[in-house]
Every structure is written in C-alpha cells, then in structure tokens.
Amino acid sequence: MIRIAARWLVSSVALLFAVTALTFVLASLAPGSAVRAVLGADTSVTPQQYAQVKHQLGLDEPLPVQYWHWLYHLLHGSLGNDLFSGQSIAGALGTRIGASLSLIIATVVVSGVVGVAFGTVSAVRGGATARMLDALAVFGFALPSFWLALILIELLAVRVRLFPTTGYVALGSGPGPWLRTIALPVLTLSAGTTAAIARQTRDSMLQVFGRDFVTALRSRGLPLRVIVWKHALRNAAIPVVTTLGVVFIGLLGGTVLVEQVFAVPGLGEAAVTATTNHDLPMIEGIAFYFAVLVVIVNLLVDISYSALNPKVRAAP
C-alpha cells in the first residue's frame, strides 16, 4: 500500500510539473501579449512605457526564470495575482471552482446512474430494448452541446419557465435554487456522457454474462435480478468506473462552452477570459487547478479499483 501511495505521489508531482510547464510554454507562444492587453491599442504608448509595464508584469525575464518564480510562489502557497484586477488567483478561482465542480459532479452522478441503468437494461433485455437504448446512446453522442443547450433554454426556461435561462446560485444559498440553476447545464452535459457510460456498461455486462461463473450461477437457479445486482454489476464496474473518471476529466474542458452559454461563473469561463487577455498567471492557475483535479480523480479511481476488486489490492 505504501508503495502504491509513493508511486501515486511521484506520478502526481510529475504530472503537475509537466502540465504547468507545458501551459507556461504554450501560453507564452500564443499571439499577442499581456503588455498589449494591459495597454490597449493606444498608439501613443512610448517604448519606455511599454518596457515599464513589461517589467512590472515580470515579462521581461526569460521564460524559465518566469516559470521558476511562479513555482517559487506556488511552493510558498501563492498562485500570484491577476494581471489586470490585482486579485489573488487563488481568491478569484476559489469563487469559481464551486460552480464548475457542481456541474461536473452532478453530471458524473446523473450520467453514472442513468448510464449504468440504461446499459444494464440493454445488456439484460437485448432485442428491441437494446436497439432502442443503443439508438438513444448514439443520439446522445451526436447532439452538439451548444445546440442542445439552446433548445433546452428555449423549451424549459423561456416557454415553460421551470428553470432560469442563465446564471448560477451556490449550494450555500439553498439546495433548491442551486438545483434549479445547474439543471439545464447538467442536462446538456449529461447527454453525451450518459451515452458513453451506457455503452460501456452494456459492453462490460455482456462480457460478464458470457463468463463461466454467471453460467454456474444461472444453473444454480439464482434469479436474474440477484445475478445482475450482486455479481455481474460488481464485475463489470471497473471499466465503467474508469469511464466515469475519464468523463470527469473530459468535463473539465467540456464545461467551457456550457458555462459560456449558461453564464455560469466557473473555471471554464475564467479560462476563456484569461486566454483572451493573455493573463498568464490566471491561465497557469487554472491549469494547476485542473491538474490537481485530474490527480485527485485518478486517485479516487485507483481506490475504487481496490474496493471493487480485491485482486488489485494484492497486486505488487
């Protein structure tokens, strides 16, 4: 167990280092500059003023030095400050991560529950039911999220005023308003992810159904419900859990568009704004948050493997 934890720790640190370094390089290669973004298009700016702002922002130093400074501050608990507002990055992102996590976790839960249910029913029943569920899954994959978002807004927010068209209310303000504001974004995000989980569940279940122990259980006369719930699902769960982890990580990027459409103040929306403004500290902070979430999700997936399959725990 200690060896597993050490391996996880080393790989996590390496991942965080790689992601932040790569982000630093890529962001610096993007056209335009933060200095110009700060100064605007005012052509009366003198080269001295330009150089002064560049120095103030610390952008006159070599890239490795800039990255080292960022790392140094990170190790001292600071992600730096927003280039424009001066707000601390941690503070700015702290107000946003709740919104993003609300959407992502709710989407994973919804797509996990519905996807596993659909996939299981499809595997057990087969025939027309399976084909119909397959068709639904393909449809879910094919739906462009921005289109689905607009349709949902028109139907469920503008015509039937069940939900607000845009915005986000934090969970701290009450579960009711929170659920109302995340409902449409989560429905939008869940269409594709539910399909992915359903397909994975069905395939895994069919594989399990083909194994000898299921045949043995059937021959002993166990009801199908018991075989499915007590035995098959548990054995089929590992690939499904892996897919859920992938879905979670995919949603980190996938929420960007949905947050824009629904005006949800999340990390994705902040990423777009920061990239537009060449706000390197903010971009780096968001990349760091995303990388940390990836590390945490991978850990949770690994732990769930151990819980679902004792053989994994016993492995060296």
Added chain:
Amino acid sequence: LAEQRAALPERAKWVMSMRKIKHVVRTSTAAVGAGMVLVAMTACGGTPSSGARPAASSTTGGTLTVAGELGPTTLNPETTNQALCDFEELAYEPLIVRLENGGLAPGLATSWHYAGRGNTSFVLNLRSGVRFSDGTTMTAQDVVNDFEYVVKAGGQMAPFFAGDSFAVTGPLRVTITAKTPNPEFPFLLTQDYNAGDIISPDGLKDTAALGTKTFGAGPYELDAAETVSGSTYTYTPNPYYYDKPAVHWTKVVIKVMGSAQAILDALKTGEVNLAQGDASTLKAAEQAGLTVTQAPLIWEGVDLADRAGKTVKALASVQVRQALNYATDRTVIVNALFAGVGTPTEQVTVPGGYGYLASLNSVYPYDPAKAKQLLAAAGYPHGFTMSMVTADYDEENLLAQALAQEWAQVGVTVHIIDDANPSAYEQAFASGTVPSFIATYGQQPIPVEGPGLFLPSAIFNPYHTASAALQSLYDQDITATGAAATALDQKVESYLVDNAWFVPVVASGLPWYATTDITGTAVTASAPLVELYQVEPASS
C-alpha cells in the same frame, strides 16, 4: 465667447459617443488628447452651463439586473477600459455630471471655472459633507491625491493630465494648473472619462484593491461577497451618498453573459431588466414585447488604411479605392446584416451627425461595371489581393465576409483575418501592417475626429497617410465656429468620401432592450447611451 458657449451642448454630443463602444471609445480618447490643444474653444466658465442636475424621484425598486457581453478586467476607474465603465460608474460619483441633454451639472464639485486667461488654470469648488462609501469625508486634498493618481496609474486619462500640477487652494477648492492650455477640463471630469471619479484615501493607499473593490462616493458600492469577477457584479446603496433620492434600487446586478441570445432569453423571462442588444436579436426583442430604443451613433465599414500602397500597392490609387466603393452593394448588406438598426452610408458619420451631407450618400451607387472600369484604368484589370482584419462582434466578421464576396466579383481577393480576440484585433489593425480593416467608429465633431480617425497620428490611420488638403481643411475647421464650422465639417467629410479613404457601409445605433417594468432607458441623438443610475422602477 458667447457663440462658443452656445456651441457647448452640441459639442457634448461627442462625449456620449465616446463611451461604451468597445474599441471605438478607447481610440477616441486618444483622439481627444491630441485634439484638445488645437481646439480653440473655451469651456464653460464660472458656473455650470446647463443648470443643476434634475431632481430625482425617490422611488426605490428591488433589484435592477443588467446584462452585457463583456466584463471588465478591473474596477479601477483610472485603469479600466472606458468602454466598460458601467461597472465602476455606479460606485464613483464624478466631480461634474454630464446630463442627458449634453449639458453639465454639479457632482462632487458644485461649481468650476477657468481663472484668468489662456485656459491653463482650472478651479473646482467642492461639495461639502461628501462622504465615501467607507464613511470618511472627502477633502480637497483627497481630490488632489486622486488627480495625481490618475497620472501615475497610466490609464487612458493619464495623457490628459500629465505634466499638470494640482493644488489645494481653499478648504474645499482645488486648482489644476495645466502645462498647456486645456479647455476641456469640465468634460474630462464628467462620468464619461473617469478622471473625475474620486477615489477615497483608503483606495489610494491600497491601489491593488481598486481592481476588485470600490472606494467611491457614488450612489452604490460593490458588494464583494456577492461578486464574481468577470461574471457577476453586485452593488448595494452607499449609505453615505449625498443625494439619496437618486438611489432607485436596493440592489443592482450586472451580469456578464457570453452571447446576445443568452441575454435576450434572460430578458424574455425577466431575469434581466436591461441590456445592450445588436442587429441579430433586434426583431426577436421587439416580438418579445421588450422596450427597444436606439439612436444613430456609429458607422461601420472598411478602413482602407494603406493609402500609400506600402503593403498593397493598388490601394495607393484613388481609382482603386473608389472602385471598392462602387463594388459595394450597401443596401443588400444592410438589409441582410443590419435590418432594423442601420441605414446604408457612404460617409464616416451618421444621419444628422457632424459633417453629414445627404448628397454624399449617392456618390458611389452599386456599379460593378464602373468598379471594373476604374480598376482597369488604375492598372489592375484583373484585380489584386489584400488582407483585411476584423473582430467578430457587432457583425464585423459577417460584414467582412459579405464585402469579400462582393469585391471578388470585380476581381479583388480579400484574405480575412478574423480575430476573435479583441486585443489581437486592435493590435493587428493598429500595427500598420494590415492594409485594411473593419472599423466601427462613433460619430464625433471633426476637430475631435481628426486625431482619432484621419490625421497622420490617428490610430485609425495606422499607415500615417498625410494629405495637405485635408490638413488645411482640418486646421481651418478647429478654429471656426457656427455655420463656418459646419461648412468645413462637410468639406472634410466630402474629402474623405471623394478620396475614398474608407468604404463606409452602414450607419447604425446601438439598440437597448428593457423590460417594461423599468423606465429611464430612452435614448436620443444627443444621449444615445443609457446611464444605469438614471434607470428607475416603472411605477414612478
């Protein structure tokens, strides 16, 4: 002098056109900076020129929710983009208030005047008992400190005050001594320019906090706990505001939404009360029963920047530039992209605007054959190729695509550089390396427009094209008054049209959408932009 004073309300029109119009505003500010020394006009002396601020009703509503597509990068009034000044304007009271009719009224200053001759010494008498939102009382020294910070902050207003000195000359009196004559101080200290938005001592002590908190003496203050930077900004009444009846809402929320459609949907359901719209949503807004108002404000078209032919030789030929104007079917484009908000135009102003001449809108009727003929005469019978940079808001990118298709019919190939990033767009067109770009510009008096649009130093003239004839007209115009000034305005406009420096396509307003439960959203030609603090509940 009387004639010049009478002209003030007219001159104030451009003040409105300089605000909130994205990059247009930003560049216009630079224009004023260059032009103000040349404009031989004396600003209002002694007392406010247009009477006091109108009495506000005491009606107070609940929450006013406003939406916009762009959010500010900072709330610091001295470094923010003035195009997004709504976000800080609610919290900072200006020294002088620009009224809806363009006149000036007391704000934190009760009166002002130039001392002596030469417009170099400007005296402000301050309102007594003014308190900032943190409860501290405003002093003359605070105002001086604020002016010094304006220069130090290096924002858009810094060039207007650089080199000036500021002094406390009485218990509630401040004097600005300008390095060079500056007749524009009264206008520069209104809400339209932010420099008159006085920051409290605490704010000036911790300037880093100005980006995310407010430290003003305005009707509202930012509720930081209910604010998410870049997304939702919440304001609550400033308990120390000196004019309490002017506070109409218990809360004002400004939401940043990513698309015009999202804003329209939120207006339809009442989640948002007020927002700036665009051509793409205008009809839907009217059909939804929203109150739609707009007034002529901007022209949009192509700036044929490389008039010297440095990058694209063909553009040095006036025949080629005229050919592009003839090859443009403005009516079709306007009907397709700006239906309801715009009218075709061939001049760089709007109907009724400065220098406007109706006859100038029939100089270049759509005539592809004539365009081909001119191209051939200029030595380009098979056309030529050039690039054009565009942003992708206000239909600019769609306009570029439409023009590229039309010009292709006369042999001109346009490579469109579509910069979704506004900052990259501004950098590209101002760089002097892209021969043409889509321009959106607010109408302005010619003396102000010159340094921003067409003089060699203008940002909208990135290749620094100089014309002795145009310069001469401009030089005469800035010293002229009355009918002579109007005639010279029109001569300048005629020069720009005849020499085809631009391909203007549409003159339009910025539509505002409001729900029916609010008032104070009407706009006029002299005040085409809605001021948030003038919006009231409809029941009043």
